[in-house]
Amino acid sequence: MKSAQAWRLGIKDAQTFPMPRQRGHLKKPTWIIILVSLVCLFLVCAYVYPPQNSAACYVFSSNGCKALQTWLPPGPARELTDDEIASRVVIRDILKTPPTMSMYPKIAFLFLTPGALPFEKLWDKFFQGHEGRFSVYVHASKDKPVHFSRYFINREIRSHEGNMGKISMVDAERRLLGNALKDPDNQHFVLLSDSCIPLHDFDYVYNYLMYTNVSFIDCFEDPGPHGSGRYIEHMLPEVEKKDFRKGSQWFTMKRQHAIIIMADSLYYNKFRDYCKPGMEGRNCYSDEHYLPTYFYMLDPAGIANWSVTHVDWSEMKWHPKSYRAQDITIGLMRNITSIRESVHVTSDERRETQIRPCMWNGSQRPCYLFARKFLPETLDNLMLLFTNYTSI
Numbered sequence: 547m548k549s550a551q552a553w554r555l556g557i558k559d560a561q562t563f564p565m566p567r568q569r570g571h572l573k574k575p576t577w578i579i580i581l582v583s584l585v586c587l588f589l590v591c592a593y594v595y596p597p598q599n600s601a602a603c604y605v606f607s608s609n610g611c612k613a614l615q616t617w618l619p620p621g622p623a624r625e626l627t628d629d630e631i632a633s634r635v636v637i638r639d640i641l642k643t644p645p646t647m648s649m650y651p652k653i654a655f656l657f658l659t660p661g662a663l664p665f666e667k668l669w670d671k672f673f674q675g676h677e678g679r680f681s682v683y684v685h686a687s688k689d690k691p692v693h694f695s696r697y698f699i700n701r702e703i704r705s706h707e708g709n710m711g712k713i714s715m716v717d718a719e720r721r722l723l724g725n726a727l728k729d730p731d732n733q734h735f736v737l738l739s740d741s742c743i744p745l746h747d748f749d750y751v752y753n754y755l756m757y758t759n760v761s762f763i764d765c766f767e768d769p770g771p772h773g774s775g776r777y778i779e780h781m782l783p784e785v786e787k788k789d790f791r792k793g794s795q796w797f798t799m800k801r802q803h804a805i806i807i808m809a810d811s812l813y814y815n816k817f818r819d820y821c822k823p824g825m826e827g828r829n830c831y832s833d834e835h836y837l838p839t840y841f842y843m844l845d846p847a848g849i850a851n852w853s854v855t856h857v858d859w860s861e862m863k864w865h866p867k868s869y870r871a872q873d874i875t876i877g878l879m880r881n882i883t884s885i886r887e888s889v890h891v892t893s894d895e896r897r898e899t900q901i902r903p904c905m906w907n908g909s910q911r912p913c914y915l916f917a918r919k920f921l922p923e924t925l926d927n928l929m930l931l932f933t934n935y936t937s938i
């Protein structure tokens with residue numbers, strides 16, 4: 547099989563190579579046999595000793611090299627380490643076990659905040675009348691917030707300071723998930739920040755998240771300096787550069803996925819130790835890479851690849867747009883709620899834009915359930931418009 551393929555490739559290459567001038571001196575069949583043998587030898591060598599860098603590709607043009615790699619059968623797979631085998635069998639079994647359906651399935655809303663929650667009044671309005679179908683957890687990493695809403699009182703979990711980008715941010719997310727998993731009725735988990743607001747009414751959000759079999763975890767390949775440029779080879783062998791992914795930290799996930807995060811120490815430790823600000827002159831941010839990479843490697847079909855929390859990066863600054871009181875109009879809210887395509891832009895100079903329809907159970911639907919970043923001053927306008935913009 548393999549040699550038959552190499553033979554066919556050999557013929558194909560023989561036809562495209564320029565003919566050497568002295569071919570007239572050799573009899574035609576001899577010449578073909580020699581050339582085909584050389585090509586076969588080269589292909590076998592390329593297969594057994596795959597090029598470690600692109601230098602080998604200069605033998606042909608770079609396009610020729612790409613084509614060569616796709617013709618060849620994949621090289622022998624890397625042997626997994628003991629830790630990887632252990633980790634994968636556990637994860638595979640958790641993912642294969644259907645979740646125990648609870649009689650009263652709830653959505654857990656996990657608030658990750660430095661201190662105060664300026665939109666408690668808005669969330670109170672959102673939750674009202676839906677008791678028993680949700681639960682709230684608050685991780686306040688700096689100051690203990692004063693609560694106004696009964697849904698938030700006594701819902702704080704023990705916390706530690708979480709700095710953007712450091713693994714402590716991921717630790718806070720895991721702590722929230724761990725606490726929320728204690729309640730077996732929590733079936734889907736939503737991570738929100740203090741600047742997040744709801745874009746739809748409770749029933750819409752509940753149905754959107756509960757009646758799907760995926761987690762809304764943002765994940766894309768960014769070959770630029772803010773993507774794979776942050777990868778360092780200390781993450782080998784478990785995390786290869788080709789698997790390194792990027793995405794916004796604001797996820798929603800189903801229970802099985804929350805459990806496999808609890809079960810992980812192998813990949814978590816890699817990111818804790820080698821993806822942090824100031825790592826060998828590079829700034830890596832675990833909260834933007836750990837979950838996208840983990841799910842891309844272990845359950846790519848189980849994630850939607852976009853985040854249901856909208857944010858506006860169109861100003862191309864270091865921080866996304868922050869909405870002020872005067873920005874809040876029905877027009878803006880309707881614009882955000884009607885978006886039906888997710889957009890990813892790479893951080894290299896090509897600034898490649900990837901646009902994908904937001905598919906829910908096989909049909910295209912609006913992408914977003916929540917949005918950020920809203921300044922506290924927007925609260926009054928949002929309260930006034932809430933019933934209008936959430937009614938579709």
Ligand SMILES: *[C@@H]1O[C@H](CO)[C@@H](O)[C@H](O)[C@H]1NC(C)=O
Nearest residue numbers: 753756757758906907908909
């Ligand atoms: C998902 O799609 C299938 C097939 O179109 C349909 O039978 C099912 O009811 C849908 N589920 C929901 C929750 O809408």
Ligand SMILES: *[C@@H]1O[C@H](CO)[C@@H](O)[C@H](O)[C@H]1NC(C)=O
Nearest residue numbers: 758759760847848849907908
């Ligand atoms: C989710 O459901 C869709 C059909 O609604 C199916 O095609 C897909 O394979 C399912 N995905 C998973 C991860 O179960």
Ligand SMILES: *[C@@H]1O[C@H](CO)[C@@H](O)[C@H](O)[C@H]1NC(C)=O
Nearest residue numbers: 760842846847848849850851
């Ligand atoms: C998400 O992307 C992965 C590849 O990265 C793909 O296999 C998977 O099907 C995508 N998920 C959905 C729901 O399309």
Ligand SMILES: *[C@@H]1O[C@H](CO)[C@@H](O)[C@H](O)[C@H]1NC(C)=O
Nearest residue numbers: 873875876877878879880881
């Ligand atoms: C809404 O979107 C339209 C079309 O993209 C744009 O022209 C308009 O300025 C937007 N309105 C607001 C208030 O953002």
Ligand SMILES: *[C@@H]1O[C@H](CO)[C@@H](O)[C@H](O)[C@H]1NC(C)=O
Nearest residue numbers: 875876877931933934935937
């Ligand atoms: C929402 O606001 C729009 C524009 O101001 C208005 O035309 C519409 O009647 C309002 N809808 C409701 C349900 O209040």
